[in-house]
Amino acid sequence: MDIVLIVTGVIAALIIVTLAKAVRIVPQAEVQVVERLGRFHKVLHGGLNLVIPFIDTVRSKFTTAEQVVDIPSQGVITADNVQITIDGVVFLRVSDAKLATYEIAHLKTAVSQLAQTTLRSEIGKMELDNTLSSREEMNAALLQALDNASGGWGAKVTRVEISDISVPANVQRAMELQLQATRERRAIETKAAADKNATIAKADGDKEKAFREAEALERTAEAKKKEQVLLAEAAKEAEILKADGQKRAIELVAEGLRDNPEAGEFILTQERIEAWNGIAASDSQNKIVVPYEASNLIGALTMAKDMLGKSTATKSQ
Numbered sequence: 001m002d003i004v005l006i007v008t009g010v011i012a013a014l015i016i017v018t019l020a021k022a023v024r025i026v027p028q029a030e031v032q033v034v035e036r037l038g039r040f041h042k043v044l045h046g047g048l049n050l051v052i053p054f055i056d057t058v059r060s061k062f063t064t065a066e067q068v069v070d071i072p073s074q075g076v077i078t079a080d081n082v083q084i085t086i087d088g089v090v091f092l093r094v095s096d097a098k099l100a101t102y103e104i105a106h107l108k109t110a111v112s113q114l115a116q117t118t119l120r121s122e123i124g125k126m127e128l129d130n131t132l133s134s135r136e137e138m139n140a141a142l143l144q145a146l147d148n149a150s151g152g153w154g155a156k157v158t159r160v161e162i163s164d165i166s167v168p169a170n171v172q173r174a175m176e177l178q179l180q181a182t183r184e185r186r187a188i189e190t191k192a193a194a195d196k197n198a199t200i201a202k203a204d205g206d207k208e209k210a211f212r213e214a215e216a217l218e219r220t221a222e223a224k225k226k227e228q229v230l231l232a233e234a235a236k237e238a239e240i241l242k243a244d245g246q247k248r249a250i251e252l253v254a255e256g257l258r259d260n261p262e263a264g265e266f267i268l269t270q271e272r273i274e275a276w277n278g279i280a281a282s283d284s285q286n287k288i289v290v291p292y293e294a295s296n297l298i299g300a301l302t303m304a305k306d307m308l309g310k311s312t313a314t315k316s317q
Contacts, residue, residue, distance in 0.1 A: 021053035031097040033059045043097050060101045062094045066158060069108050071115045073164075080127045085166040090115050090146060091159040099154025107155055111146060115160070118145045128167070135162050 025048055026032055032044040036056050044051075044058075073087035090111055094100050104110050122141045123131055131138075142160040150157050167175070 018053045024049045029065050033101045035059045062097050066093045069111045076120045076123045078128045082128045088162040092155045092157045095156045096154030104153040
C-alpha cells in the first residue's frame with residue numbers, strides 16, 4: 001500500500017513538473033528562441049506560451065527594448081598624424097531573435113568591435129580640425145556602417161553618438177595659441193576694415209560737401225549774374241525812358257518854338273533866374289556880379305514880362 005502511494009506521488013509530481021515546464025510565461029518586451037531536439041523551432045513572445053517539456057528548450061533570450069552598447073575609449077591617429085582618444089555609445093534594438101542567435105555569437109561585443117574599427121577608419125581620413133568639428137558627419141558614417149553590418153545579425157542600429165574626443169596636452173596648447181592668434185588677426189582685420197570704411201565715409205562726406213559748396217557758389221554766381229543782367233536791363237530801360245522823355249521834351253520845345261519863336265528866350269530867362277537864385281542863396285564871399293550879365297538878366301525879365309502880357313491878352317481875346 002505504501003509503495004502504491006509512493007509511486008502515485010512520484011507520478012503526480014512528474015505530471016506537475018511536466019505541466020509546469022510545458023507552460024512558459026514570457027515577460028513583455030522580451031523574446032525567447034526555442035529549439036526542439038537541437039534545431040530552431042520558434043520564437044516565444046511576451047505572454048503565455050506552450051512548449052513540449054524535455055524536448056523544447058530555450059536557447060537564448062533577448063530584450064526588444066533599445067539597448068546601449070559602449071564604445072571603449074581608444075587612441076586613433078588622424079590624417080595629419082595627431083593621436084587622439086575617442087569613445088562613444090551605440091543604440092540598437094533586436095529585430096530578429098533568430099538571426100541574433102545563430103548569425104552572431106555575441107551581438108553587443110560584435111557591435112562594439114565594429115564601431116571601434118569604423119571609428120579608426122573614418123578618423124584616419126580626417127585632419128584634426130575636421131575631426132573636432134565634424135561629429136555629425138562621423139556619427140552619420142558610423143550609423144551607416146553599423147546599420148549595414150547589423151542588419152544581417154537581426155539587430156537595428158538606431159543612433160550613434162561620439163561622447164568624447166581628447167587631444168594631447170601639447171596639441172591642445174598649440175590649438176589654443178592658434179585660436180588666440182586667429183582671434184587677434186580677425187580683430188586687427190576688423191579694425192582695419194572699420195578704419196577703411198571710416199576713411200572712405202569721411203572722403204565721401206568731404207567730396208559731397210565740396211560738391212554742395214561748389215553748387216552753392218555756382219548758384220550764387222548765377223544769381224548775381226542774373227541780378228546784374230536785370231540791373232543792366234533796368235538801367236537800359238531807364239536810359240531809354242529818359243531818352244524818350246528828353247526826345248519828347250525837345251519835340252515839345254521845338255513845337256513851341258515853331259508856334260512862338262520868343263518861347264526860347266523865355267526858357268533861357270527861367271534858367272538864368274534859377275542860376276541867379278542859386279548864386280544869391282550861396283554864402284560864399286567870393287561872389288562877383290558882372291554888369292553885362294545883370295543887364296542881360298534885366299532885359300530877359302522885361303522880355304518875359306512882355307511875353308506873359310501878350311499871352312494873357314491872347315487868352316482874354
